[in-house]
Each structure stands twice: as structure tokens, then as C-alpha cells.
Amino acid sequence: MTVLGCGAAAPTPYFLTTSQLVNIHDQLILIDCGEATQVTLRKSRDKFQKIKTILISHMHGDHTLGLPGLIASMNLLGRNTALNIYGPEELEEMVKKVLHLTRTHIEFNVYFHKLNTEEKTTVLETESYVVESFPTKHRIPTCGFVISEKERCYTLKPNIRKKYRLTHLEIQKLKRGEDVYRGEEIIKNSGCCSPPMETRSYAYAADSAYSPKVIDAVKGCSLLYHEATFESKDVDIAKKTQHSTSKDAARVAIQANVGQLLLGHYSNRYSDLSNLLSESQEVFLNSSLSVEGKTYSIE
């Protein structure tokens, strides 16, 4: 997961508004699309035409304003593959209105899918992974997302390929956990492969106040990005605006027993983020501050 923007509400000299790019098994999924997301994608040389799926958590501008421009640029640069966008119902109206009024004629298929903001729902399932949405607790209907691998394959031990001169098909079989039959000869999976590692999952919870529903939804995931807009001393503003303190985020992380917590969606009132981090680490040690441009891998 690469953080493209991790500031709250409005861009600052230091942070852009929210967007993330997730690479799962070489498939690119964009989560949220604040203004200038396409600028960052272009500068980072990520192949933005490879994005097939966009997940939009809610309608606030710091999560949506970059979407019309991104679609327009995909079109201008010759895209001809379909784009699937999962988000709030009004998103389609906004994007289509802007494209219409800016005289942008999109020549590839864009499909809008309305998210369920009432309960956890599978929004997308492929051969190798599943994307689910779940409701968070915010001022307006908002969803978080969990992206999970279905299963990981067996890993070939060193030199096995060469030793048996394995064909591509035979490698696929072994990776699936099967044995390979060559007439009378059997190449046993157990002798060639290490068993699959645990499957990995990534959960995204922004924007949200502290919520038991979020804890249920992200239970046991490998990496959780949870918004941490405020320090504890600003808990009243957090409550009023239905955002989290970094301590709230850490409580979610520990109660959901996640592997690792990444904080973000920083309020522009803090010039120094170290309090956000230390307050989170007091509750959940494996917390870190997300950094724009940085890629976080789950190994």
C-alpha cells in the first residue's frame, strides 16, 4: 500500500488529502481520491491506467475531488479498459455532472457501484482476493474497506526447478499444493515445497470516530490504516466532528488484534506529529505514522 495523501480536510504545505494505492497480486486498487491524486500518480510514474478498481469511502471533498480529473486524464491518455468505482450513491452524479460541464467525453466504460453503508458487504471477489466494505462512524454515511488474500500458494524450495527441470504447468501444480505425476514418477509436493504462509489482509478505516463496528470489521487483519486526526487533548473536537484521536485508533488496533497500525488523516493544526504517535504507541506498540510517497508492504 502506497500512501498518496494523508492530510485531513484541506491540503497543507506538508500533506495532500487522502488517497492510497494498493497493489495486491499485481492488481492496482485506488482507495479514495483527494484533489491532486492524479498529479501524485503521474509524478510517481505509477501506471495509473492499470488501476481497474477505485474505492471511495464517502462524499467529503478531501476524499473525492480528484476523481473527475483522474478519469478525464485516463481518457485523454487513451484508456480503453473498464473502470469500476465503488462508492456512495451521489458520487456518480458528481462525477458525471463535472465531466459533462467540462465537456469531457469519456470513451471507456466507467461503472459505478453503490456501497452498502449499513453492514459489512463483499463488494468484489476475484480468484485471489476479496474486497469488503463496512460502515464506519462519521458525520455522513462512510465505508471502510478490507482487502484480503484468499489463499497464498506453496513456495518452491531452492533449486527444485532445475533439479526436476519443471515445466510451467508442473510449477503451477506444485504451487497449488498438488503432486506432479510423470508416468510412473511422482514428484511429491511435500518434498519440493514449503507450505503456504498465512494470508494477508489490509484494512482501511477513514474517516471514523472510535467504533466497535470497525473493530468487528477489521478483526485480525495484518495491517490497519486508521484515521488519527487529533491528539487526545483535542478529543472534544474529535467527538464533534466524528473523527478519531490516535489513541482511539490504537484502541481499535488492540481490540481487533491487528498486526500493525498505520496512522493518518492528520489535522493541519499539528506541526509536529510525535504526540499522535506516542499516544498511539502507549496503547498499541506496533503503531507508525504514515508518510506520503512511502510504500508499506505486508510480508
Next chain:
Amino acid sequence: MTVLGCGAAAPTPYFLTTSQLVNIHDQLILIDCGEATQVTLRKSRDKFQKIKTILISHMHGDHTLGLPGLIASMNLLGRNTALNIYGPEELEEMVKKVLHLTRTHIEFNVYFHKLNTEEKTTVLETESYVVESFPTKHRIPTCGFVISEKERCYTLKPNIRKKYRLTHLEIQKLKRGEDVYRGEEIIKNSGCCSPPMETRSYAYAADSAYSPKVIDAVKGCSLLYHEATFESKDVDIAKKTQHSTSKDAARVAIQANVGQLLLGHYSNRYSDLSNLLSESQEVFLNSSLSVEGKTYSIE
């Protein structure tokens, strides 16, 4: 005039889409507002709340997509002074729809003024300067702008303030070209001041194909920014899309007898802009390439 973005159509790793900030007599005017304009303004630490006037040339997204976010951020950061926006009729619909759907409640006054796309028109007049719009030649109704000083004041010669211990009111009189009466004593303007320099004017022509109407409108201006999307070898695409080559821009500059020409709105097909410049300079020597972040002063 500070160039905030000078790329055409879609952001590239090198250029943002169009926006400029003009400072005339300490008044800030924003011209066009491509995506990420507010990001650049925030990074450059320009006081974006001081912008009272926004001029939008036409509806294409590379000139408009940053506007809803800019207004939303002005609001979020506590603006309470009015904002006047001069642009195409549909601009108001777009901005209001986006702000409505992203649940943004603007708490300062935003006034939209429809531009005349048929003939040169005064859109704004203050004590010290005038803003006019004029039609350009593009695929959709588009305006360029001329911002002109009305008159410049007389300049006090060195040490005159001290010599006569001038009051603030007396300085104002002398700067207006008047004499100062102190009972019997007369402080003659001619002895204290140098006469006013020529008034300055800035013209902006993007987007536009080569057009005699533009030449008429920008006649004699001190600095002309004219779009120069294409090299001469791509003149067919320029014609088809109703854009200019840099040679077209230079022809406008020489025929309008402007002081200086600044090229911009570069197509993303050129990794090297030196041909754009040399082809322009063959026709009009005082041409230069606009650079993002750079401020161009008229002295």
C-alpha cells in the same frame, strides 16, 4: 504574475494544468484554476485568502477542476470576505453541485459573474486598474483577459520626504501630481517628483488558436501570456483542437506590438521545449518559456 501551472490538458510529471496568480497594486487575482492550484498556493505560502477575484477562461477541466476545492479550503480556513468569480455560465452550476454533493457549506459570499464571450467587455474596474475580457478562438466559448493599470503615480525624488518633513497627506498629493500649499509656502510637484512611468498591462490568452480578435484585444500590452501548445510540425493537431503553435503565439505578439511574450500551456508530447521557444523567437525575439513557480514582473 506567478505561473502556478503551465501544462495542457492533463498534469504530467513536470507540469500542472493552468493557473496563474496576478498581483496588481497588492490585489491578488487568480486566473484559471486547474486541479491542485490550491496545493501550489498553500506550498508557496501565498496568502490565498487575499484572493478576491477569480477569472476563469472556459469550462475545460484543466482550467476549472481546482475551483471547488479551493473554495472549500478557503471556507474551512475561516474566510469571511466575499469572492467574485468571473467565468462561463456553467461554472456556477458545476461549483455549486460539487460543493452540495460533497456536503460543503460555504459561509462566505461567493458571487458568480457570467463573462461575455462575444466581444471585449470591462468585467471589473477599481480605482487603480481595469480588468477586461475578450473572446478567443477555441472549441468552446472562451475568454482571455487584459489587466491594465489606470495610471501610475508620480515618484518622489530621493530625500524629499525628509527635506520637507512631508505628512502622509502631502505625500499623497505629490504622488497624484499636485502641488502642496503650506500657507504662503508652495512645494511644487515639479521640483519634488519624477513624472509617472507608462502604465502597465498584462494580457492572458489561453486557450486560443491564432486569432485577429486576440491581436486587437491585446494590442500594445506590456506582457502577453499566449498559449503555445504545439510545435509548428504539429500544426494540423493545433488547428483541429483550436490551439496555437508557438509561432502562432509569436505572430500575435508581433502584430499586437506587445512588450514581451510568455509561452505556456505545453502539450505533454514534448519532453524538450526548446523548439517551442526557438520557433517563437524567430518571429518575436522577446519570447520566453513560462516556468512553474516563477514570478514575472513588469517594471
